[in-house]
Amino acid sequence: MKTHDSPLARKLGAFVALSNSDLGVLSDLFRRRRRFVPRKDMIFEGQTNQSAYVMATGWACSYKLLKTGERQIVDFQIPGDFLGLRSVLFRTSDHNIQPITRVDASELTASDLLSAFQRTPRLATAVLWAASRDEAMVVEHLVGLGRRDAIERMAHFLLELYARLRLVGLADRLDYDCPLSQYMLADALGLSAVHVNRVLRQLRDEGLCTFKNGRVVFDNYDGLVDLAGFDRAYLDHEGPLLA
Amino acid sequence: MKTHDSPLARKLGAFVALSNSDLGVLSDLFRRRRRFVPRKDMIFEGQTNQSAYVMATGWACSYKLLKTGERQIVDFQIPGDFLGLRSVLFRTSDHNIQPITRVDASELTASDLLSAFQRTPRLATAVLWAASRDEAMVVEHLVGLGRRDAIERMAHFLLELYARLRLVGLADRLDYDCPLSQYMLADALGLSAVHVNRVLRQLRDEGLCTFKNGRVVFDNYDGLVDLAGFDRAYLDHEGPLLA
DNA sequence: CGCCCCCTTGAGGAGGGTCAAGTTTTGTGG
DNA sequence: CCACAAAACTTGACCCTCCTCAAGGGGGCG
Structure with a gap:
């Protein structure tokens, strides 16, 4: 199955052994694909009720803007990375995310994630591992x-x-x-x-x-x-x- | 009850309304008190199976050391803050934590936390809020x-x-x-x-x-x-x- | 063809580092 | 409560990283 080769599966699989059923649940998360173009922010500071995404292809960056107009990039996101995982659990995003290249990403809601975690706790562990690594x-x-x-x-x-x-x-x-x-x-x-x-x-x-x-x-x-x-x-x- | 006035209860209560039963569960987390003295690290990089703590009194800092011996302090912890919340979920700590003053803190295991979360999901939300704010x-x-x-x-x-x-x-x-x-x-x-x-x-x-x-x-x-x-x-x- | 973005290189200057020496505060033992 | 040592703070002089300003060149796209 193709999704079993997704960057996310590859990344998580390098640290937690995922069964076929884990991989199946994971691939269910990839249903709602969305595409973004460079330089148009996909998530921005202060926005509420934001979705999270898993990057399939492309590059993006998360950044904050100072009052003076200067920009500080906090991190870059590559395929297999989560975007805005924190903003989905909390109400408002505290940073912006902007695609650098064309980006294909799967949209996740909080309930998608929580139901996946209930179906396979091992996947929850793996996602927490990924969040911890990001931090x-x-x-x-x-x-x-x-x-x-x-x-x-x-x-x-x-x-x-x-x-x-x-x-x-x-x-x-x-x-x-x-x-x-x-x-x-x-x-x-x-x-x-x-x-x-x-x-x-x-x-x-x-x-x-x-x-x-x-x-x-x-x-x-x-x-x-x-x-x-x-x-x-x-x-x-x-x-x-x-x- | 005294623990209802703990710094942690105060902090969480400012953002999520906590019921008396929430507060009761919270105060159960404060049973195992430990005391630490200044300049002797309580958590250090590479250490495995580390406990987490909630600070009751005192100040601490989390830091990393470079190969060159230089130090970068990542954050300071004050009463009501969690120490090493991440290391309790994952195997090894990626940073050091050192008391700055005398520190009194309550020790938490992963299972303490998880069972508290099961008893009151609202507390789980509040703790996630706190972790998100730290980030x-x-x-x-x-x-x-x-x-x-x-x-x-x-x-x-x-x-x-x-x-x-x-x-x-x-x-x-x-x-x-x-x-x-x-x-x-x-x-x-x-x-x-x-x-x-x-x-x-x-x-x-x-x-x-x-x-x-x-x-x-x-x-x-x-x-x-x-x-x-x-x-x-x-x-x-x-x-x-x-x- | 022309515009925009990106890369490149030079000259001069400012913010912050290092070294060094002296003062004040804090902590400890008598 | 005092004496002394160890931390912590303060200030000056000098210097180096990295910034700013400036100008020019290359490549992709409407």
Whole structure:
């Protein structure tokens, strides 16, 4: 069955063994497909009674806007990720989500989720695991903004993205496609776009990593890991159910 | 009953109306009291099968350490806050928690929580609200590190703390006791301790706010809100049950 | 063809870091 | 209650990251 190969199934399956009936319940969640176009927000701050989504294809970002008009990107979402999982349980969204590429996503209501959880508690565990991992990524991002300099931040970011994409089968041995502009990287990493450009050039010049024309290539993976102080522990985060 | 006045009951009660039986279930969670001393971590990274706690009195902080030895404080915990709520559902903790003052906290196991939730679903909703608010605070903190300068960051931080303390009855009209050292502020705000000192002096010199000898006093609250671009929306975050 | 977005590079400046030295407050033991 | 040590706070001088401003080039699309 095709949906058993969905990015979400792939991601959850890497940490919790899912039975065929778990997978069946999971694929039921994918019925209401919706499509979104780049640059038109799909969820925005202050909106109430918001749906949540599971990304099937495409990239998106969640962000907040300051009074001054500056933007801080909190996280990027890739296939298999949940969008707005928190806003479905609570009344209003506290952030915006904007597609970066064309996005296909399945819409979920709170009752879809709750009934799926009742049918298979193991799936509930897996979804909680995913939510916990998302939170761990936000915390790691915060640590980077507070205590890493520009080049370490960039290296760490590119490595994290690689690990996430591999998990859903979207990265090859040592490279991946990445539709993010230098402006988006700047807003995610708390830098100016100009400095992002310089940092990328430095990584290239030092033979560590090349990001050009929408593709990231690791020229020296170990060197990059070392520079970034990258430790995958916060991503692997074994699930509570192993069997 | 005394526990009906606990900081946690006070906090949850501000957003979800809790019945007497809800409050009774809640107070059952406070049976196993434990005490911790400053500077000895109560939860640490990598530790498995960790308990969670509800703070009754005292202050603590959650933090991560970089390879280089630098520290980034992710959040502070005050009375009424949960500690390590995530680690109780998942196997290993991804951060450390250290008491700042003497801490009295009630230990909770996963089964304590789940059985309480079964007895009163409204309490489950309230706890989820609290967890969601904690996550919103982490996101707001991330935004500050990425896009606010030092003085805005400090102003925003002091205002957020004030709002949190008021909610549990630990702040007076325009001031509060605060046991945080300038070193801790530095590690939370992504600054050096020296610069924290200068920023505090600037706030004082400009007649906005005075932080001295463990006490924060707002000299010009509105001016500070304006400087910080502070918007309480992410804290108020109305619960899903109003009645 | 022209516009818009994105990338690139240079020059100059500001915010915040580091180092260093001195002062005040807090905590501990006698 | 005092003496002393350890933290915590304060301030100055200097410097480095990263920002801002500015200008130019490439590529995709209506």
